[in-house]
Amino acid sequence: MTSTAVIDVEHLHLSYGDFHAVRDLSFQVRQGELYALLGTNGAGKTSTLETVEGHRAATSGTVRVFGQSPRDRRAVRSRMGIMLQESGFSPDLTVKESVGLIGGLTGRTDRVDRVLHIVDLTRKAGTRVSQLSGGEKRRLDFATAVYGTPELVFLDEPTTGLDIQSRDDLWATVGRLREAGSTIVLTTHYLEEAQQHADRIGLMHQGTFHREGTVAELTRTLPAVIRFGLPTPAPALPVQATREADGRFLVETFSLQKDLHVVLRWARDNGLELRDLEAGPTRLDDVFRAIGTE
Amino acid sequence: MLPIALSELVQIFRNRLVLVTSFIMPVAIAAFFIYRHELFASVGSLGYIAAIVMFTVGAFGLYTTTVTTLASRRQNLFLKRLRSTAIGDAGILSGLLLPVTVIALVQVVVILVVLAVVAGGPDNVVLLAAAVVSMLVMMLGLGLATAGLTNSPEHAQVTTLPVSIGTIAVASWVGIAGTEELTLVKRLLPGGSATELVVNAWNGGVAVTDSLLLLAPTLAWVIVAVTLASRMFRWEPRR
Numbered sequence: 001m002t003s004t005a006v007i008d009v010e011h012l013h014l015s016y017g018d019f020h021a022v023r024d025l026s027f028q029v030r031q032g033e034l035y036a037l038l039g040t041n042g043a044g045k046t047s048t049l050e051t052v053e054g055h056r057a058a059t060s061g062t063v064r065v066f067g068q069s070p071r072d073r074r075a076v077r078s079r080m081g082i083m084l085q086e087s088g089f090s091p092d093l094t095v096k097e098s099v100g101l102i103g104g105l106t107g108r109t110d111r112v113d114r115v116l117h118i119v120d121l122t123r124k125a126g127t128r129v130s131q132l133s134g135g136e137k138r139r140l141d142f143a144t145a146v147y148g149t150p151e152l153v154f155l156d157e158p159t160t161g162l163d164i165q166s167r168d169d170l171w172a173t174v175g176r177l178r179e180a181g182s183t184i185v186l187t188t189h190y191l192e193e194a195q196q197h198a199d200r201i202g203l204m205h206q207g208t209f210h211r212e213g214t215v216a217e218l219t220r221t222l223p224a225v226i227r228f229g230l231p232t233p234a235p236a237l238p239v240q241a242t243r244e245a246d247g248r249f250l251v252e253t254f255s256l257q258k259d260l261h262v263v264l265r266w267a268r269d270n271g272l273e274l275r276d277l278e279a280g281p282t283r284l285d286d287v288f289r290a291i292g293t294e
Numbered sequence: 295m296l297p298i299a300l301s302e303l304v305q306i307f308r309n310r311l312v313l314v315t316s317f318i319m320p321v322a323i324a325a326f327f328i329y330r331h332e333l334f335a336s337v338g339s340l341g342y343i344a345a346i347v348m349f350t351v352g353a354f355g356l357y358t359t360t361v362t363t364l365a366s367r368r369q370n371l372f373l374k375r376l377r378s379t380a381i382g383d384a385g386i387l388s389g390l391l392l393p394v395t396v397i398a399l400v401q402v403v404v405i406l407v408v409l410a411v412v413a414g415g416p417d418n419v420v421l422l423a424a425a426v427v428s429m430l431v432m433m434l435g436l437g438l439a440t441a442g443l444t445n446s447p448e449h450a451q452v453t454t455l456p457v458s459i460g461t462i463a464v465a466s467w468v469g470i471a472g473t474e475e476l477t478l479v480k481r482l483l484p485g486g487s488a489t490e491l492v493v494n495a496w497n498g499g500v501a502v503t504d505s506l507l508l509l510a511p512t513l514a515w516v517i518v519a520v521t522l523a524s525r526m527f528r529w530e531p532r533r
Contacts, residue, residue: 055377055530077380084378088371092305101301105379144375 004031006152006183007052012061014047014207021047023207025061034174034184036194038284039204040291045187046085046156048204052185053082053154065152078107081145085156085187087137091130095121098129099143108148118173119143120166134161142170146177153177155186159193171197195284205291219282222290223252226260229275238266248276256281298376298389302363306393316359317397320351324405331413340413341493342469347405348426348492349465349485352433353458356398360391360437361454364527365444373529383529387438395434402426417498421505425491428512432484433461435519442526461485469493487511 007029014022022044029035039045050056052063054070054077068075089098100112116122119139124132132140138161145153155174159167174184174197188194194201195215203211203218211218229248239259241249253259260279267274306312324347327334334343367373367390376386406422416422436457444453461484468489473480480486487508494500494508 053378055374073377073380073382077378082378084371084375086371088375088378090301090305090367090372091370092308093301097301097304101297102375102379104297105376105381107380 005029006031006066007035007185008062008064008067009048009052010062012048012051012063013059014044014051014056015059020207022051025204025208027202027209027212029183029185031183032178032181033199034178034186034197036186036188036198036201037204038187038191038194038201038288039210040288043204044207045204049154049156049185049187053080079150080152080154081106081147081150082154083141083145083156083158087129087141089129089137089140092128094126094128095132095140096125098140099147102144103147106144106147106150108150110148115143115147118146120169135163135166138162139166139170142173146173149177149180150182152183152185155184155188157188158186159188159190167193191284191288201284203287203291210291211287215284218287219284222282222286223254224256224281225279225286226251226253226256226263227276227278228263230272231275234272235270238262295381295385295389295392298381298386299392302390303393306397312359312362316355316362316394317401320355321401321405323347323350323354324401328405328409328412331409335413338470339493339497340409341496342466342489343413344406344409344416344422344496345465345469345489345492346462347409348402348429349461349489351398351401351405352429353461355401356394356430357433357437357440357461358450358454358458359394360434361440361444362447362450363390363394364438364441365450366447368441368528369446369531371530377529391434391437395430398430398433399426402430416496418495418502418505421495421502422492424506424509425488425495428491428509428516429485429488432488432512432515432519435516435523436484438523438527439519442523442528445532457484465489481508481511484515 005028009028010026012022012025013020025044025048037045037049047056051058052065052070054065054073057071063070065076066079070076093101096112096116099115103110103112103115113122116125119142121136121139121143124136129137129140138158142158145155158170162170171193178184186194186198198215200214201212201218202209227244227248227250237249239251239253239262241251244250251259251263256279263274327343327347331340331343373386377383403426410416440453440457444450464480464483464485468480468486473490481490487510491505491508494505
């Protein structure tokens, strides 16, 4: 393990009976980075995350968090905050009581009022959990995860069910945690969030990594795209293109600027309007979609 | 552990259904037995009344609430939430079950004191205390084991019936008929030896050393229940 690795997973294998949920998975998360664990449904990311959190025992392989087994709760839990995928709060306790109870049991110290202010639940402090909306429950979950500013924070689909303002607030808080030196491990189905915030991404498929790296490293393996519609009839295109189901043309290129320039000059020279013109670099969505075709 | 216990106490008093079915009903039943103590004493003895009110609290108060609480906390992922903190499993279970155990203990003590005042006190208080504590520990252990088989609070209404009805039935059988016949069977059934111990402690007439041996079957049930619980108890719902 390198000196700055907060999480070190080596040859992790997880089985449920005959089903192999995770197979020979190895990765590290370095101190201060935001690492996103992405994958298709059933790819094994939740099993992986729960093993790293210490909720689940590995079938084989080793998992170290802060150099220790995550199953040793007393040793590691005071240093980590966990936002679960589902609520897990007692419906008969109030918001303030819930944060005070769970936060206090983490072994960290903080002021409940401060944490409630961060997640904009101050007005709901006296409300029972059973009366919260889905988004408010997610914010309550986030509050317990960031209680006491832990060194390592697990965020399991943190923005599911949140409105846009709450999402922005959550990411602002994550940004402040990172400024304070916290390491973040994220799973999400919102790929644009991972693309925007993650330093590195582990892309899982069928229990192991399909790819791992920075957003740039993942996207550079696929071509950028130019899409446009043309009036008919139209002269022959100056670049290789395929026609999509909606009638538009798709140009896939590793030289986006050059080929876009060629297409625009060709359109100008022929007096054509390129309808619904789109051009841009490869997005994480494209990498994600390519999983099934490779 | 104490913060969990405190929050659990708050939840008990905020949940009227739990409060009524698990705490008020057993007390009401016990009050009826004490009110009609002359009738029930003629059927069995004062020791029988003491045993039946003790098991009413143990079965319908402590045991049923233990199963319901653990199933409920597991179903809404509160157990998983607690396990995402720094506290250990033993601390979590102790915190969750401490309030209901203390409430049951207080209920049994108050009810038996009232019975003693109304109808006459026990012959051996220490022996009675041993019987009460062993019964509470046994019901806790059986509650933990049953919680492993119980998926939800609604499911608990079914899964708790065999033990709760069974121990009450055994207490009635042993308390009324005594253990002169089918001695071994009656003592080995859950609650049988504890009932005999209570009857001996209240009515007197049996050597203390002979009565103390009756703790063994109850403690054996504790070991069986805890062993079953350690194998069957789940912290998260089945997927």
